[in-house]
Amino acid sequence: MTGADGVVRRRVESGHHRLLATMVETVRVTRCAWRAPNAGNLYPADAVLSLPAVRHSAGLAKLAVIEAVRGSFDAAHAAITARCGQVIGKRQIEDQVVAAAVDVDAFYAACVPQPRTADDRCEPDPARARNGYGSVIAPAGQVIRAAFDQADSRDSVHARTWVVLVDGDPHQIRLLHTEAARRSVTINIVCDLIHVLEYCWRGARCLHAADDPAAEQCVAAWALGLLAGNIDQVIDDMNDRAAAVPTDRRGGLETTVRYLSRHRDYLRYDHALKQGWPIATGVVEGTARHLVGDRLEITGARWGLAGAEAILKLRAGDLQRRPGRVLDLSPRPRTTPRSPNPPPGEAHPHSLKRSDSMRVAHPLEVVDTATSGP
Template identity: 55%
Template sequence: MTPYDTALRADCFATSRKLFDLLLAELADPVTGGLSHAELEIWCEQRGRRLVRQLLQDHLDLRADREEARLAAVHPPGRLEKGHHRLLATVVGTVVVRRCALRAPGRRNRYPADDLLALPAGRHSHGLARLAVAEAVRGSFDAAHAAITDRCGNVIGKRQIEELVIAAAADVEAFYAVRVPVPRAATELLVLSTDGKGIVMRPEALRPATRAAAARHRGRFHTRLASGEKPYRKRMATLAVVYDAEPAPRRPHDVISLGERSGARRVRAGPRASGKWVYASVIDSAEQVIAFMFDQAEARDSLHARTWVVLADGDHHQLQLLQAEADRRDVRIHVVCDLIHVLEYLWRAARCLHTAEDPAAEQRVAGWALVLLAGRIEEVIADLTARTTSRGDALSAAARYLTSHRAFLRYDQALEQGWPIATGVVEGSARYLIGDRLDITGARWGLAGAEAVLKLRALIANNDLDQYWIFHVDRENQRVHHSRHQDEYTLGA
């Protein structure tokens, strides 16, 4: 006689059914009928989470019962050990995963249920890790912990959130290495831009030179910095941006006007960025970030058929790195120094000739700028030099800057060709990636945490987080489950 299958006879979802019936009874109770809509909303959310957690638990128990029956039919008792379990923290609460262990002499236990469920290496589910990322990259870790606890219950601590965020950023470079950008027309500009911005770090996360300078520094005051003193608390992060843009030819007066615009002449707009891709790192060197930026650019234009415009702020070391990378890849780049950066030099020079309240300072800066935009850079240098009173004043500094960067200040050619002439895109990316999150009041970063948040915020800025998460979970499952069984196989000739 065939034995009666008790696993099938029992209602594996009996506990969930009882809990659901209890919820129905409580909702029908007159006491519940007196709740306001806000109180009722909170009540349903809390009870509903309990019900969903129980449904998940009952389903896992059902799978455990089926696994025991299936494995017992093919494995002898000495090789099959029942009763193993592990905890799994999820977005609906913590559940228990029961599973069987397959034992073999000289080998670690194998848990088929772990592979079938694609369980993570740690206690926290991939769904909870995704939620931790979403909350941690937009606010402090304390705020992320509070938000997750409010939604999911007490399933994770602040330190574990940090660890999940760091682990979540492990595959960003690999993701972009295999991602194929959308093809663009050969007539579109390919614009590259890079910048640096400091992040306040914990002492052990500073670069050696900065840490040594901080150790040597003895300030004149105990409670504040004196004028010109640096706190030596920051580590420089390098940002990179690549985007596409249709050429938009302009004239100097479309960019800067000496007076109020009458409206009789239409002002031509500059190039508009599309397909923007951003990346940042506080660990990698500027050379590595620039190389990764060029990788992204070549993925968009592998034949170097498009016009490559590189926007920079004028830092000589940065310019050397950009040109060296272009030479290594045999691609022609057109480097344009940021106009806003140049205007800052001109404003400092104008303040040597006018008082802080004199409106003529603005007119003088605008006049110099229009001459620069027209391509007559030597006239501006000559005017600044003629008005210089000492080598150390702002007029002399502006003249030296224009002289040393004259090859990258051909704004007349840039306007005629329709190229961008300002680094607003990378500046805005720096504010979003660093200023809005890593530069919040009181933040002191470790190296791994800052790097992870930077990369994950860049993914969000690129609208790639959803696709990346699929890629990351797949790679994580490969690491956890496939590598676990590599020692069970031998190579055959």
């Protein structure tokens, strides 16, 4: 018997066994080992039986991932123990979650959406109409490049209008301009209206008490002015009002004026509304709160970066594809001798993989508005 390492193993030895934790109980699997001096054992029966490299079966690993995505690791462990008995520990559940997410990025890199034109009158597919990417590890530049990659795949000739919604972070805006220049594409940046209104409220509280109806009327007047494109008038009004209040109460108004002045080019809401562009990111913000806050901010939770990244990716798949259809885990064929531990920083060659039924919706979204026709 010749292994993938090229070593010929001429001696067979029976009676070798390993434990396999399943959704029913932990079973003992006995098989033969092909052996050679100074070489690891080879177990052909492992490949025939599709045994995973780790102790836990594919079905148990899938259950562990689904339960961990829904709630805390403690809750996942309790649910599995109540259903299957003591077959997996909390630390092993965490390991299964990290292993289950290793192929997500490669999966989406292979699922490049086909560009559509205004003449396409097919029914819109929500899973294809939008795609997102988010990470707690990758820097902002990498996330922005991923968004541009998605947009490029939908409009490779740059014939359509590209609109980017931001909250006004200068570093983020610089990265967007740099990436757009690198790809020779024109982008239209719009500051999120809800974020702008938060600054307006900060300024209004310098003039009125928090429960004063006049504060709401003040913010409403400024908002209508911004929506009408009267940015200069709004800034002048804020400056005039700031001059009439004591110096120690002007902080919020001065901050708001600086924000509006610095982002003047991205506050053309009158033009955006005429063009039918979005001016607020409420849907994305709501998705981010559900995707990240409801899971990663559980009271008492402590996270490592690898675990948080895996949960983020897998929870996004659960959000997009309904519970129970998130993962289709199957063991990879065994072509090398069984190794109990992979090299540091590498996934095990027999880890689990996802099927093509998995899709992900992340906080950062690229939305294709042409899928439903002109």
